[in-house]
Amino acid sequence: MPVRKTRSAGPDAGSKGATQRRKIAVNRNVIGHGQITSFLDRAWTNGKLAHAYLLTGPDGVGKATLARWFVGRVLGAERPEIHPDFLLVERGDDPKTGKPRKDIALEQVQHLVGWLSLGAMGSGWKAVVLEGAQHLNKESGNALLKSLEEPKEKTVLLLTADSADSVLPTVRSRCQIVALGRVPEEAIAEAMRAAGATDEDAQLLARLSSGCPGRALTYFNEPDRLAAMLDQRNRLLDALEAGLADRWLALESNVPEKLPFNEATDRARETLALLAELLQDALFAANGCPELVTHLDVRERIAAWASRVGSSRIAATLEALEESRRMLSENVAGRVALGCLAAATAK
Numbered sequence: 001m002p003v004r005k006t007r008s009a010g011p012d013a014g015s016k017g018a019t020q021r022r023k024i025a026v027n028r029n030v031i032g033h034g035q036i037t038s039f040l041d042r043a044w045t046n047g048k049l050a051h052a053y054l055l056t057g058p059d060g061v062g063k064a065t066l067a068r069w070f071v072g073r074v075l076g077a078e079r080p081e082i083h084p085d086f087l088l089v090e091r092g093d094d095p096k097t098g099k100p101r102k103d104i105a106l107e108q109v110q111h112l113v114g115w116l117s118l119g120a121m122g123s124g125w126k127a128v129v130l131e132g133a134q135h136l137n138k139e140s141g142n143a144l145l146k147s148l149e150e151p152k153e154k155t156v157l158l159l160t161a162d163s164a165d166s167v168l169p170t171v172r173s174r175c176q177i178v179a180l181g182r183v184p185e186e187a188i189a190e191a192m193r194a195a196g197a198t199d200e201d202a203q204l205l206a207r208l209s210s211g212c213p214g215r216a217l218t219y220f221n222e223p224d225r226l227a228a229m230l231d232q233r234n235r236l237l238d239a240l241e242a243g244l245a246d247r248w249l250a251l252e253s254n255v256p257e258k259l260p261f262n263e264a265t266d267r268a269r270e271t272l273a274l275l276a277e278l279l280q281d282a283l284f285a286a287n288g289c290p291e292l293v294t295h296l297d298v299r300e301r302i303a304a305w306a307s308r309v310g311s312s313r314i315a316a317t318l319e320a321l322e323e324s325r326r327m328l329s330e331n332v333a334g335r336v337a338l339g340c341l342a343a344a345t346a347k
Contacts, residue, residue: 182211
């Protein structure tokens with residue numbers, strides 16, 4: 001499946017309105033979510049800005065990009081990431097070990113609180129984007145509460161998370177929740193064409209993105225990531241078609257034994273997310289809806305497996321997959337969770 005850049009990104013000639021819309025879609029990478037950007041823009045223009053927003057939605061749907069766009073609007077900055085009144089907080093790596101942190105640490109939030117207490121250097125506003133609010137632990141979450149309960153004037157916090165339920169209730173209840181839905185396929189394809197993809201590649205990348213523009217852009221700009229996903233997908237299809245022993249080997253290859261715990265958990269979550277897509281495709285194929293299949297380039301292989309095992313087994317496998325996701329949320333090791341999935345689907 002070739003993915004290639006054939007022309008430079010940039011607005012096409014046309015009406016002023018069309019050019020302005022294209023500038024937002026490409027230069028700021030806000031693809032879709034027009035109602036939400038309009039809602040936030042009205043809140044800012046009318047002086048009705050909430051002190052904290054929690055943007056929720058699946059990985060790659062555009063939460064962090066939209067947050068940065070809005071911070072740019074508030075600060076009047078084309079590049080908010082270099083503005084002195086902008087602060088980004090994310091889980092990141094532990095400076096002592098160089099490995100991914102398990103949580104957003106207490107000292108990170110304490111720095112955020114202290115930074116907000118200082119005067120602004122620009123327009124008078126200060127803005128924070130906290131990515132991955134689901135990684136706030138009890139200590140760091142509690143440290144954030146005062147900034148949420150007693151916000152400083154002219155400050156706004158934008159938190160992102162996979163879902164509202166994944167965030168500590170004490171934090172969630174003090175934010176205005178804004179849920180980002182999946183973006184229509186054609187809107188993503190249009191953005192991919194604007195970024196330089198051929199029409200064929202744009203359509204395929206849009207379909208593979210499952211409504212998450214960030215995924216399509218990552219696959220287009222980083223062909224190695226696309227190749228890795230396709231390789232992982234083949235291993236997962238092998239796992240579905242294999243016996244128990246081979247199924248386990250195919251699943252565990254996605255999470256090497258010596259990976260640090262946090263990285264192994266992230267890998268296991270990625271594996272389960274891709275496997276869920278394949279199983280959903282199998283259900284579509286088994287129930288006579290092939291046009292809804294996401295992974296079009298392997299649709300025949302998926303349909304053949306679905307026909308062989310039937311809808312009941314596919315549904316049971318999806319249930320077992322959700323149990324493995326629950327195990328990961330309770331800090332069960334990634335390889336253990338995948339092993340339980342392999343055993344639960346043995347037949």
